[in-house]
Amino acid sequence: MDDMYRDYILDHYKNPRNFGELEGATHTYHDSNPLCGDEMTMQLKIDDGHVRDVHFVGKGCAISQASASILTEEVKGKTLDEVKAIDRDHVLANLGIPISPARVKCALLGLKALKGAAWGLTAWPGEEVKAK
Amino acid sequence: MAVTVKPQTAPLDVARIRADFPVLSRTVRGKPVVYLDNAATSQKPRQVIDAMRRVFEEHNANIHRGVYEFSERTTAAFEEARAKVARLLNAPSEREVIFVRNATEGVNLVAYSWGRENIKPGDRIVTTVLEHHSDFVPWQQLAKDVGAQVVVVDIDDEGRLRRDQLSAELRKGAKLLAITHTSNGLGTVNPVKEIAAEAHAVGATVVVDAAQAVPHTPVDVQALGADFLVFSGHKMLAPPGSGAVWGRTALLEEMRPFLYGGDMISRVTVSMTEWNELPWKFEAGTSSYVDAIGLGAAVDYLTDVSLERIHEHELSLVGYLLPRLGEIPGVTIYGPKTLESRVGVVSFNIEGIHPHDVATIFDREAVCVRAGHHCNQPLMTRLGVPATTRASFYLYNTIEECDALVRVVHAAKKVFGV
Ligand SMILES: Cc1ncc(COP(=O)(O)O)c(C=O)c1O
Numbered sequence: 001m002d003d004m005y006r007d008y009i010l011d012h013y014k015n016p017r018n019f020g021e022l023e024g025a026t027h028t029y030h031d032s033n034p035l036c037g038d039e040m041t042m043q044l045k046i047d048d049g050h051v052r053d054v055h056f057v058g059k060g061c062a063i064s065q066a067s068a069s070i071l072t073e074e075v076k077g078k079t080l081d082e083v084k085a086i087d088r089d090h091v092l093a094n095l096g097i098p099i100s101p102a103r104v105k106c107a108l109l110g111l112k113a114l115k116g117a118a119w120g121l122t123a124w125p126g127e128e129v130k131a132k
Numbered sequence: 133m134a135v136t137v138k139p140q141t142a143p144l145d146v147a148r149i150r151a152d153f154p155v156l157s158r159t160v161r162g163k164p165v166v167y168l169d170n171a172a173t174s175q176k177p178r179q180v181i182d183a184m185r186r187v188f189e190e191h192n193a194n195i196h197r198g199v200y201e202f203s204e205r206t207t208a209a210f211e212e213a214r215a216k217v218a219r220l221l222n223a224p225s226e227r228e229v230i231f232v233r234n235a236t237e238g239v240n241l242v243a244y245s246w247g248r249e250n251i252k253p254g255d256r257i258v259t260t261v262l263e264h265h266s267d268f269v270p271w272q273q274l275a276k277d278v279g280a281q282v283v284v285v286d287i288d289d290e291g292r293l294r295r296d297q298l299s300a301e302l303r304k305g306a307k308l309l310a311i312t313h314t315s316n317g318l319g320t321v322n323p324v325k326e327i328a329a330e331a332h333a334v335g336a337t338v339v340v341d342a343a344q345a346v347p348h349t350p351v352d353v354q355a356l357g358a359d360f361l362v363f364s365g366h367k368m369l370a371p372p373g374s375g376a377v378w379g380r381t382a383l384l385e386e387m388r389p390f391l392y393g394g395d396m397i398s399r400v401t402v403s404m405t406e407w408n409e410l411p412w413k414f415e416a417g418t419s420s421y422v423d424a425i426g427l428g429a430a431v432d433y434l435t436d437v438s439l440e441r442i443h444e445h446e447l448s449l450v451g452y453l454l455p456r457l458g459e460i461p462g463v464t465i466y467g468p469k470t471l472e473s474r475v476g477v478v479s480f481n482i483e484g485i486h487p488h489d490v491a492t493i494f495d496r497e498a499v500c501v502r503a504g505h506h507c508n509q510p511l512m513t514r515l516g517v518p519a520t521t522r523a524s525f526y527l528y529n530t531i532e533e534c535d536a537l538v539r540v541v542h543a544a545k546k547v548f549g550v
Contacts, residue, residue: 004492005547035504036488037518060518061486062548106488132273 004097005062012066017073022055029116031124033109038064042072042113049080056113061106067095068110075114083118086111141441143448149437150528152177163498166533171316171344171477171524172502173366176430180369183429187422195421196395196412210421213428214411217376220431221361222352227410228384230377231424235343236266238362238377239310241390241414242339243270246360246383247308250337253279255307258336260285260293261514262315262322265507267341267362271310280307287514291318291467299330306336313345313361317508317522318467319450319477321345328357337383343367347434347526348475349443353378365423370430373423377414384410391416442527446476449525453478453534460541462550466515476525479506482541484550487521493544494521499536 025043032039038060045053054072058065071091075083091111092099099107116124150156153175158165167175187209193202195210211226218226232238247270251257257271261284275282283306285298302309309331314321328338340358345351347368353361360383365374379387389396389407393416399406407413434442451471458465462483468474482490487503494501502522505512512518523537 005489010548034509036486037505037512061488063489100492103488103492132276 004099006097009062009066009095009097012069013062016056016058016065016069018053018055018069018076020055020057022053024053025055027117027120029113029121031109031113031116033060033064033105036060036064036106038106038109040064040068040109040113042068042110042117044083044114044117046080051075051078051080051083054114056110058110060109061103063095063099063103064106064109067091067107068113070094071110071114080118083114086114141438141444144437144441144445144527146445146528146530149177152179152433153528154178154181156528160498161496166497166499166536168523168525168529168533168537169500169502170347170526170529171367171506171522173372174347174369174526175528176369176371176426177433179433180371180426180429184371184422184426187425192422194418206421206425209425209428210419213424213431216428216431218378220346220351220435221378222354223378224354225381228378228381230379230384230411230414231419232362232375232377233373233420234364234366234375235264235341235362236364238375239267239270239339239341241377242360242362242379243274245387245390245414246337246379247271247274248278249386249388251275251278251280251307255280256283256301256305257281257308257310258283258285258298258301258306258331259310260298260312260322261287261510262291262293262312262317262320262508263310263510264312264316264341264343265509266343267310267312267339268510271308284510287318287320287511290469291315291320292473293320293322295323295327298327302330302334302336306331306334308339309336310339310341312341312343313351313356314342314348314475315467315508315511316344316477316524317506317511317520318479319474319524320468321349321473321475323473324356324358332357344475344477348439348446350439359383365427365430368427368430369433370427371423373420374427376427381410384414389413389416393417395419437527443475445527446525446529447471447474449529449531449534450474450476450478452531453523453537456534456538457541460538460545462545463541466517466520476529477522478524479520479522481517481520482544482550485544485548487519489548490521490541490544493547494537494540497536497540497543499540501537 022043027044040058191205195207340361346363366372396416491503
């Protein structure tokens with residue numbers, strides 16, 4: 001039996017939920033992990049302080065994609081404040097698999113993009129880097 | 133894909149070699165470690181570990197300073213290590229070997245010291261898409277600072293340098309050619325000797341990144357005709373913190389020091405400083421002398437085994453692996469598909485599985501490979517992939533380890549159902 005690549009993880013990877021461009025999105029945030037080449041865009045449709053819909057578009061490893069897919073299922077219907085309050089421990093626990101230190105970034109990329117969208121950020125604080 | 137090797141030399145006694153490397157007998161989660169990440173760093177033989185331990189246990193003292201026995205012995209060992217490196221590279225003089233921490237520091241030394249004096253606005257720096265970031269970013273940033281231009285020569289679909297394009301770019305004029313001897317991403321070996329001659333014909337200075345060459349093949353700086361050459365000790369059985377820049381005396385003499393401070397001076401007054409002679413002019417502060425002594429021991433080890441034989445051994449592993457890996461459905465191999473002008477680096481992807489997932493699954497079978505961009509982002513962009521999985525061999529790897537690699541590729545495919 002596989003610890004990390006459980007059936008539901010692979011299922012979310014191969015059949016990501018809420019995947020693709022979201023029409024009428026009010027909040028969008030893109031992030032990436034250049035180290036692995038993972039890409040992640042989270043899109044929210046917020047109405048009256050609630051997440052009416054959420055989509056993501058991404059490519060990358062099974063962990064980053066499954067984590068984002070699971071996250072989108074969870075946040076639908078939540079208030080914006082609830083989304084802003086989701087933390088890393090919650091996401092890692094929700095994934096339900098042991099994540100080695102080297103893969104934590106993959107597991108949290110979806111959350112990072114989701115938070116960026118929820119807070120209406122254009123760049124993550126401290127990462128407003130300019131190319132040199 | 134048929135690949136064969138005609139051995140020119142006697143095969144290595146790999147079992148005996150492995151016995152020299154304590155870490156190779158370790159297990160990971162009960163499984164014997166299969167270490168295939170040698171392009172990232174190599175393991176260390178007892179001979180190197182012992183040489184370093186002896187300094188600490190028997191005569192440690194700062195070098196070039198004390199007038200007492202310990203300092204003299206440590207200084208002698210340090211300078212003897214330099215002589216060994218000079219002989220390894222067939223350098224005309226030991227004074228041309230400057231100890232640095234790694235290849236990256238070596239390139240930066242050349243870029244800051246030679247580059248800032250010699251690269252002028254509008255000058256062209258010719259380099260290749262095969263470069264490691266270490267031999268790319270320093271030139272890119274130098275070019276930005278002084279208003280020079282960086283020209284990046286492409287590869288063909290087998291990962292070999294586009295020689296036609298390189299020649300054409302050199303003919304347009306170049307002040308500097310920065311070129312990797314051997315690609316860490318694909319294992320391609322560039323024909324540096326011919327290329328250096330072409331570059332010199334247009335008046336360019338040639339910097340060679342030999343970080344993947346010196347550990348695996350004989351490198352002769354005089355035969356290559358380079359002007360500067362850099363490498364890291366940690367990829368060649370020596371400790372991290374050791375490495376060297378080789379440069380031509382005439383160039384080094386003209387250059388200003390890269391770092392200022394102690395040891396690199398001959399005389400200091402409140403208003404001026406005279407530089408020390410070569411090579412110490414470039415070795416400011418207390419050197420990583422124990423690491424350098426470890427490098428000397430590693431050079432002894434590699435020359436005892438023979439770099440020709442090591443190279444042939446690695447090619448025989450590649451020759452064994454390439455067809456077996458290549459025939460697995462969904463596996464794409466990047467880089468040269470023959471054994472000509474290549475080393476023991478095999479980069480690949482498995483369709484439907486991200487390299488990081490591949491490496492994670494391999495890890496559970498104690499197979500250590502690198503997954504990522506290998507500090508080769510321009511190359512990854514050229515290949516059209518975000519990352520690859522890379523297996524890289526050294527003198528202690530075996531055919532059985534190639535079989536283990538093939539097995540874990542099948543295992544990964546099974547987990548992912550591809
Ligand atoms: C071709 C090449 N150049 C330069 C380097 C940089 O080496 P270091 O990190 O030891 O400075 C590497 C290491 O991966 C390399 O493979």
